[in-house]
Amino acid sequence: MGLLIKDRLGLREGAVVGLPRALLFYELYPFWRALLESLEFRLVVSGPTSREVIETGTREAADEACFPVKAFYGHVAALRGKVDAIFLPRLVSLKRGTYTCPKMLGLPDMVRHNLGRMPRVIVADFDETKRGRGLTETGLLVARRLGRSAAQARVAVGQALEALRAFRAGLWEGQPFEQAAGERGARAGGPAGSPSSGPGTGGRGRVRVGLVGHAYNLFDSGVNLDLVRKLAGLGCRLISSEQLSEVEVEAESSRLPKEIFWSAGRRILAAVTRFRREESVDGIIHLVSFGCGPDSIVGEIAERETRRTSSLPYLALTVDEHTAEAGLVTRLEAFVDMLERRQAAMGVRVASPRAMASEAAADRSAPLGGVAEGRA
Amino acid sequence: MKVTFPHMGNLWIVIKTILEDLGLEVIVPARPSRQSLDVGVRHSPEFACFPLKLNIGDLVGAIDRGADTVVMAGGIGPCRFGHYAQVEAQVLRDLGYDVDMVVLEPPQGHFSELLAKVRYLTGGQPLWRVWRALRFGFEKLQALDDLDRSLVRARPVEATPGAAAREHRRAVLAVERAGGIRDTRRAAGEGKEAVAAAAASQSVARPRGGVGPPAPPGRSLLRVGLVGEIFMIAEPFANQDMERHLGEMGVEVSRCLYLSDWVRAHLLPGFLAPSRRDRARQIRRAARPYLGHFVGGEGLDSVGEAILFDRQGYDGVVHVAPFTCMPEIVAASLLPEASRDLGLPVLSLFLDEHSGEAGLQTRLEAFVDLLARRRTVRVKDAW
Numbered sequence: 059m060g061l062l063i064k065d066r067l068g069l070r071e072g073a074v075v076g077l078p079r080a081l082l083f084y085e086l087y088p089f090w091r092a093l094l095e096s097l098e099f100r101l102v103v104s105g106p107t108s109r110e111v112i113e114t115g116t117r118e119a120a121d122e123a124c125f126p127v128k129a130f131y132g133h134v135a136a137l138r139g140k141v142d143a144i145f146l147p148r149l150v151s152l153k154r155g156t157y158t159c160p161k162m163l164g165l166p167d168m169v170r171h172n173l174g175r176m177p178r179v180i181v182a183d184f185d186e187t188k189r190g191r192g193l194t195e196t197g198l199l200v201a202r203r204l205g206r207s208a209a210q211a212r213v214a215v216g217q218a219l220e221a222l223r224a225f226r227a228g229l230w231e232g233q234p235f236e237q238a239a240g241e242r243g244a245r246a247g248g249p250a251g252s253p254s255s256g257p258g259t260g261g262r263g264r265v266r267v268g269l270v271g272h273a274y275n276l277f278d279s280g281v282n283l284d285l286v287r288k289l290a291g292l293g294c295r296l297i298s299s300e301q302l303s304e305v306e307v308e309a310e311s312s313r314l315p316k317e318i319f320w321s322a323g324r325r326i327l328a329a330v331t332r333f334r335r336e337e338s339v340d341g342i343i344h345l346v347s348f349g350c351g352p353d354s355i356v357g358e359i360a361e362r363e364t365r366r367t368s369s370l371p372y373l374a375l376t377v378d379e380h381t382a383e384a385g386l387v388t389r390l391e392a393f394v395d396m397l398e399r400r401q402a403a404m405g406v407r408v409a410s411p412r413a414m415a416s417e418a419a420a421d422r423s424a425p426l427g428g429v430a431e432g433r434a
Numbered sequence: 435m436k437v438t439f440p441h442m443g444n445l446w447i448v449i450k451t452i453l454e455d456l457g458l459e460v461i462v463p464a465r466p467s468r469q470s471l472d473v474g475v476r477h478s479p480e481f482a483c484f485p486l487k488l489n490i491g492d493l494v495g496a497i498d499r500g501a502d503t504v505v506m507a508g509g510i511g512p513c514r515f516g517h518y519a520q521v522e523a524q525v526l527r528d529l530g531y532d533v534d535m536v537v538l539e540p541p542q543g544h545f546s547e548l549l550a551k552v553r554y555l556t557g558g559q560p561l562w563r564v565w566r567a568l569r570f571g572f573e574k575l576q577a578l579d580d581l582d583r584s585l586v587r588a589r590p591v592e593a594t595p596g597a598a599a600r601e602h603r604r605a606v607l608a609v610e611r612a613g614g615i616r617d618t619r620r621a622a623g624e625g626k627e628a629v630a631a632a633a634a635s636q637s638v639a640r641p642r643g644g645v646g647p648p649a650p651p652g653r654s655l656l657r658v659g660l661v662g663e664i665f666m667i668a669e670p671f672a673n674q675d676m677e678r679h680l681g682e683m684g685v686e687v688s689r690c691l692y693l694s695d696w697v698r699a700h701l702l703p704g705f706l707a708p709s710r711r712d713r714a715r716q717i718r719r720a721a722r723p724y725l726g727h728f729v730g731g732e733g734l735d736s737v738g739e740a741i742l743f744d745r746q747g748y749d750g751v752v753h754v755a756p757f758t759c760m761p762e763i764v765a766a767s768l769l770p771e772a773s774r775d776l777g778l779p780v781l782s783l784f785l786d787e788h789s790g791e792a793g794l795q796t797r798l799e800a801f802v803d804l805l806a807r808r809r810t811v812r813v814k815d816a817w
Binding site: 119120122123124148150155156157158159160161163164166167168171172181183315316317318319320349350351352353354355356357358359362363366 | 479480481482483508510511512513514516517519520521524525527528537542724725726727728729730731733757758759760761763764765766767768771784
């Protein structure tokens, strides 16, 4: 399709364009913001993920859809009636040789057909696997089709790319999402605007936890039930998969017998492999959405390799619209408790690697470990 | 080297033929069963899609019987199937099986990667030998697909229940035994005739299952198009023998895609299979109002083929996919819209190890009943 702009008349300068705060928003928001704002649109981002957003999304999306897709439906629904158009980029591929995921490829079509009372939509395909369809080229195309001059388009895309670069550098340094994205303080309002909503190199905790997962799960406190703050509260020092640079992800990937072809899965597996090899964490938490196809594969590979080659505790934590706060807290407490006890035990026997290994084995079979390693 | 591979419908006959023609010892897994599925479910990731669980069950059984090398297909995404081999290798390894996994897939780097794998498997036989084996295998694949096509035509109108399926089974075994291309063609030709002969002489459309009103003389059969994920369509164990159930209800079922079509579309260069390429364009065009981009697997095809079935006057479409299948979830989100716009009944079925055959049969019966009633109403309207 390339580009679809339904009824593009009326999208003049100053028109209000809505962007759903969900899914790949968390990977490219600064790019979209700079692009649309320098094209002189007024950008409105949907609010933080709330109970209501999730309920609407669950009602409107297909039963079989995964949790993040349902949340996305909810965010789009929340924008209806408030904007002149909704921007629904189709993110096919953000890097040559990789894809996002099948549902991302179908998402703009699913949303515009399944949700009623939709305003105009701007759908554009961003596909780095095809020549001339990448972020830059499609960005230029969008600007031109929306009636801007070639010069304006070039400036807008230039600024967007610069914003994206700065955002990624910020994440790499461990800044929380809002700070890296350059959000101005309380503008977004609520918990999403507060600095602790994204995993950064925060806290001087006792145990180091590697938190891996899709950006839209790690950064969205409404989806992950404020996991980051909860872990910090339990005394964890967090490092996340979002803190790996593109170069680091590629370096880890190239060591695999077969590289993962989902960009997020590539990053998750690279992070797990790196944390494990560098022994930079005491345990790993993989935050998974219920029904996530790619993570059912990537998570399995990561978990099995971790168990086979190390004694590093690995918790696969599944969240969905039914996940209860209390259950999650219990699981996290049990996991962190186990990490602390392991740390204490290892401190005593640091001289003998064999003792450490057997201690670790004993720990894994301990009741606490058993609970912690179950799925939420 | 004792080679095995997972099941997918009658494809085992084709793969066995190719590998044996190349002089390899082949261990064909037992046909998928409740037992092999239980083994697969126990050792597979909980949220993996259904075909992976069946694969694991097949492979474990075959390795227990002595196989030491697994041949798998791969892919380059975005459908999960492209990473099956990696997960399966890990699962088998953790189970303590020491097997070689040879993954045939589009190379990530250079074409020589694929060639090296073929050489490894064939012990360095010349490529023309490999080509000859593939050619022979493809002939069998076409023969098997032809037999399947004649079975779905004959079944709804067969004289004695199960007669067509019996002839079909006999013909499939004859194709399996065929030692060359000419033998294969003869077996297929004789088989098709035998299957067709099992049909009642007058093609009176009287649903055998007693579902729906008996059609008046001269009325044609209800026709249902089958779309969805290729493994689920091709593997009767996975789709709970859906074609048989529908056939026994007096419905003529057409698959949107046979494996030989898939091979023509994906493995042969475009100039060798121009008709398939046109077909792909047709499918894309038909789907476009609803889905404007490929989504991996057969997601786009499911939408496009359903619409093409409607244009050919089919009474309804059954859409079948493994539970949690990503491309087919996209299709299932859009098919209701197409169904509403076109007035085409569509039944989407997501199946996995928890799906019961009785439940499925009930749903199919209700669907066929609906199709039959729609015909009655339409006829009345016409009056």
